[in-house]
Amino acid sequence: MNKTIKLLLIIGLMSLTQALPAGEARWYNTEQVKQGNLLFQQNCAVCHGANAELVKNWKQKGIDGKYPPPPLNGSAHTWHHPLDQLKKTIRQGGVQIGGLMPPFSALLNEAEMDAVIAYFQSKWPDQTYAKWADRFEVAATDPGQPDITQLLKLRLGINELATPVETEVKGVYQTRFGNKFAYLIENGRYVFIGDMVDLQNGRNLTELSRREVVNQELSVVPASSLAVFPALASEKTILNVFTDTSCPYCRKLHEEIGFLQEAGITVRYFPYPRGGSKGPGYQTLKQVWCADDKAEAMSIAKGTKVGDLPDTSDCAEASFVDEGFEMGKRLGITGTPSLFTEDGGRIVGYMPYKELIPKLLNNL
Ligand code: HEC
Known part of the structure; x- marks a missing residue:
């Protein structure tokens, strides 16, 4: 990094630290401290004490000629080490260098090591933390506070x-x-x-x-709330379609739905009345959703099958038409048909089945 930029960054961080209430501008968040507390009690407290306060006279070797565990609460020299090195000590322990601390690389992953460090650093007084953060240029990255949005x-x-x-x-x-x-x-x-x-x-x-x-959004909707045209061969993939009975390209897609089913594609229709409750397809979609067999009713509404739609558009199931509309808006749908592949990819508008089938199957 360029020296001037680095300097500006540090000044920026310093002013940020000063602007915040004491103790808030730290690199970790409260979730990490909570998780770290649990892990620390399980793995570290026997030697370092529940509050990372042991052993008080850490400078004095034991009768075995080895140093006791030092306090990690900021009262010893832990703050002389950067984050990387603290992690390295936890990962490797001190046995290799003639110490007593066992390695934790097999017991804790990277995030868990971050969490135990967060826990014992939460015991550090602000002044100690500030000296450490300054020395190793640690930025406050807690997104929770202050609200960065x-x-x-x-x-x-x-x-x-x-x-x-x-x-x-x-x-x-x-x-x-x-x-x-x-x-x-x-x-x-x-x-x-x-x-x-x-x-x-x-x-x-x-x-x-x-x-x-x-x-x-789509996975929580049960099949019974949808008009489903199942794959005729063994199912290879699923296509979710937001549709309106009154839209010409929705009808065109529907005329070709048999080819999709034969190719092993299950088509699941979600209602999306383009014009909302005042749109031309709104009442018809509700009638379709009131039918015992929604798929059959969909075909009748789109003119590929002869028959009658239910007389009513006022039934419990019909409320799903409004839900479908809201769902579509949340997904940013602006027109029909809107297609979503099984892995959530979006295809905007109608696509002839000869292009659509290979596109869906090659995606797998
Ligand atoms: C068996 C006792 C023991 C256990 C368990 C233990 N430590 Fe230690 N720890 C020590 C000792 C002793 C030292 C001093 C270096 C040495 O002798 O290995 C030390 C040193 C450290 C240091 C270096 C401190 C400094 O200022 O240089 C850190 C950091 C540390 N331990 C963190 C932990 C964490 C986190 C855990 C739990 C995941 C843990 N220790 C578990 C005994 C232990």
């Missing part, structure tokens, strides 16, 4: 944002509003909205998150 909420004029989670990139936090992902940096002073791609392996990290959201 505050400025973004203000600019967007909304109250709710997904809890920010740190991405693979240190110091960059992902949050979400609707179906858009935003990345907060510098404790939420700056934001960028767009896709984050790992160029080393070509993974679009934002797309993966987007698919996760789709899967979370």
Whole structure:
């Protein structure tokens, strides 16, 4: 890093630390301290004491000629070591260097080691912590406090944002509003909205998150709430379709649904009345959802089958049409048909079955 930038960063961090109430600007969060406490009591307390306070005269060798465990609560010299080295001691123990501490590499993973360190550092007085953080340029990265989404909420004029989670990139936090992902940096002073791609392996990290959201939405819906056209051969994959009975391209897709079923694709229809409750398909979709056999009623409504729809659009099942509409809005659907592959990928609009089938099957 360029020296001036580094210096500016440090000054920035120092002013940040000063602006916060005592004890809040630490690298770990309260969850880590809680988890670390449990692990510390199980693994470390026998020697270092429940509050990391033992042994008081740690400078004095025992009768075996070895040093006793030092207190880790900030009163000894633990704060002279950077995070990496503290972790190394926990991983390797002290036996190799003639000490007594056993290695923990087989018992604790990296996150658990972070947590035990967070626990004993939570015992450090602010002054000790500040000296340590200063010396090793440790930034406060706790996203919980202060709320790093505050400025973004203000600019967007909304109250709710997904809890920010740190991405693979240190110091960059992902949050979400609707179906858009935003990345907060510098404790939420700056934001960028767009896709984050790992160029080393070509993974679009934002797309993966987007698919996760789709899967979370769609997986909780039972098949009985949907109009399902099952694969005729053994099922190879599933296609979720948000549809409206009145949309021409939805009808076109429906005319070809037999080809999809024959190819081993199960099609699951979610209702999505394009125009909301005033749209042309709203009442018809409700009638379809009132039918005993939703799939058959869907075919009747889309004109590929002859028959009658139920007279009523006012039944308990019909409320799912409104739910489908809300669900679609949350997923950012703007038109019908909207297609989602089994792994949550999105295909916008109609696609002829000759293109659609290989696309779905090659995806597997
Ligand atoms: C069997 C007793 C024992 C256990 C259990 C133990 N330690 Fe230690 N620890 C020691 C001793 C003794 C030392 C001093 C170095 C040596 O002799 O190995 C030490 C040193 C350390 C140090 C270095 C302190 C410094 O200031 O340099 C850290 C950090 C530490 N222990 C953390 C832990 C953690 C975290 C755990 C639990 C996961 C743990 N220890 C479990 C005995 C123990």
